[in-house]
Amino acid sequence: MPAPPAPGAARLLDHAIWWHVYPLGAVGAPAVLEGDPADATVEHRLPRLEGWLDHAVEIGCSGLLLGPVFASRSHGYDTLDHSRVDPRLGDEADLDRLLQQCRERGLSVLLDGVFNHVGVDHPMVTDPQTAAMLKQGEDGRPASWEGHEGLVELDHGHPDVEDLVVEVMLHWLRRGIAGWRLDVAYAVPTDFWARVTTRVREEFPDALFVGEVIHGDYAGFVEASGVDTVTQYQLWKAIWSSVVDTNCWELAHAIEGHDALLESFVPQTFVGNHDVTRIATTAGDDGAVLGLAVLMTVGGMPSVYYGDEHAFRGLKEERLGGDDDIRPALPDAPTDLSADGAWMLELHRALIGLRRRHAWLARARTQVEERSNESLTYVSSGQDQWLRVQIVLAPTPSVTVTGADGEVFGWASGD
Numbered sequence: 001m002p003a004p005p006a007p008g009a010a011r012l013l014d015h016a017i018w019w020h021v022y023p024l025g026a027v028g029a030p031a032v033l034e035g036d037p038a039d040a041t042v043e044h045r046l047p048r049l050e051g052w053l054d055h056a057v058e059i060g061c062s063g064l065l066l067g068p069v070f071a072s073r074s075h076g077y078d079t080l081d082h083s084r085v086d087p088r089l090g091d092e093a094d095l096d097r098l099l100q101q102c103r104e105r106g107l108s109v110l111l112d113g114v115f116n117h118v119g120v121d122h123p124m125v126t127d128p129q130t131a132a133m134l135k136q137g138e139d140g141r142p143a144s145w146e147g148h149e150g151l152v153e154l155d156h157g158h159p160d161v162e163d164l165v166v167e168v169m170l171h172w173l174r175r176g177i178a179g180w181r182l183d184v185a186y187a188v189p190t191d192f193w194a195r196v197t198t199r200v201r202e203e204f205p206d207a208l209f210v211g212e213v214i215h216g217d218y219a220g221f222v223e224a225s226g227v228d229t230v231t232q233y234q235l236w237k238a239i240w241s242s243v244v245d246t247n248c249w250e251l252a253h254a255i256e257g258h259d260a261l262l263e264s265f266v267p268q269t270f271v272g273n274h275d276v277t278r279i280a281t282t283a284g285d286d287g288a289v290l291g292l293a294v295l296m297t298v299g300g301m302p303s304v305y306y307g308d309e310h311a312f313r314g315l316k317e318e319r320l321g322g323d324d325d326i327r328p329a330l331p332d333a334p335t336d337l338s339a340d341g342a343w344m345l346e347l348h349r350a351l352i353g354l355r356r357r358h359a360w361l362a363r364a365r366t367q368v369e370e371r372s373n374e375s376l377t378y379v380s381s382g383q384d385q386w387l388r389v390q391i392v393l394a395p396t397p398s399v400t401v402t403g404a405d406g407e408v409f410g411w412a413s414g415d
Contacts (some may be wrong), residue, residue: 007229008206012108012178013228013266014362017352018065018135018303019056022274023049024076025327026306029088032074037087037121046090048332050101050308055334059345060352063108065303066179067274069095075323076112078119082168099176106176110210115165116184117153126153133158141404144331145187151298156192166199169207173200174278176189179208182227193225210268219264229301232258232267239271239294240279243287246393251366255298255378256313259366262299269300271308272328277415278314280344285311286397286413289347293399293411296355297389299364306330309348310341316373348409354401360385 005013023029027045046069056064068076071084071409083169085095100107124130135153137143145151151178154161169180185193197209213221213230238254241247255397260266271279271291288311295302307314307328314326329338346373364380374394380387387408392398398412 005208006205008178009208009228012063012208013301014106015359016063016301017061017355018063018110018274018301019059019061019306020065020067020173020270020303021049021052021306022067022076023069023089025274025324026052026330027089028329029086031321031324032087032095033072033086033293037071037073037080040087042087042091044090045088046085048330049066049098050329051333053101053105053107056107057105059304059309059348060356061304062106063110063178064113065110068112068114070114073119073121073150076129077117078121079114079266080119080122082164083171083316092219096175101365103176107192109176109191110179110181111172111177112183113165113169113286114183115154115168116187117151117316120144120150120152122152126327130160133161133164136137147280148397159184162192162199163197165196166200169196169200170203173204173207178206180373181210181229183202183212185227185230186216186221190221192222193227195415197226218261218267222265226255229265229268231273232261232300234258235267235294235298235300236270236276239291240283240287243283243290243393247371248371248373248393251286251294251391252371252376252378255294255366255368255376258300259297262363262365267300269295269298269302270305271295272305273303274305275316275390276326277316278312278326280308280311281313281315285344288344289411290349290393290397292351292393292399293389293391297387298366298378299362299380301362302355304352305349309345310337311344312341319390328370350409358385358387361387 027048029045033040036398069085070079071081071086072078083092101107124133133155135143135155142152145153200207209227211227211230214233218230235258236256238251242251277293316326360383364382366378366380375392377390388402390400396413401409
């Protein structure tokens, strides 16, 4: 069994509901940074997010999960400098101000740490003195990650790489963030994460670490790596595909597997993020509501991907620029959003509010009571409390949540 999280991390696991934003897209930054990054003109776009922080609070979120903000050439995951804010977003003063604005609203902040690889233009790639920090391919040249020519994989067995990651983490924790989302954590040896998290917690024992893990032994990864939680892709997949296929058996199976994870850690749960087709595109508006209802009534630390609360559409495609549709620019202010998504916004407020009133749900254990192709009933319980949830896919999609005092949430398509 992994060691229990420190009080601060446990508080976030038990209470945080994250508003997940991909900043380069949300502020309308150019897709590619042209020319020499060292000479790039700083464009102060990051302050645009400040006008959205009250929106995050109003829908019930308590944290900002911020995608890549460090200097990069394109999508943010090709880091060029972990200590410099991407000039397309602004500068360090802009990020410091955003962190301060979050603190004033009681919003915790997680930053996206890309520590498996760096951009091909990173100084450690171009400087022969740091070549040993990079994995080498069979041809003796730095190894690209998963065939991406613009990404070079770090050698996580090299002590200088460990020192670099620790230094970067501490630098930004000292600036006021609550922790890190660890990009492609599954591709990095777990003993590397164990050493890094141990060292970082010597100064910041309450830091939260969220590992991106797509499949495999989630509980085993948490135990071996020292991270607090991992991304629950198995539940995400079952939610949308059960709706699409009218197959609650798959969702029931996934919920039972999810419940088993709660024996050892609190998974990070979601129905949308910066890497997947938006749920309203995959499963339709009704399916998006059903997915949100599951997200908010089972155990886990949930996140809401920006725009899902307004029924944004977006299709991920396997091509150059194929993520653009799921990483759109936000308007200048929430008041500029189309009224067409207002109904979804109200449902998010209602279901997130339900979750916050029943904070025990973060560690709830869930038992499936009834299942068929068209419907599923389960009970989530904890701390001598319980909620019974009925999900109906057909003929009329609906959600009913009841507790000891009767119905606490109800919705049916067309209402």
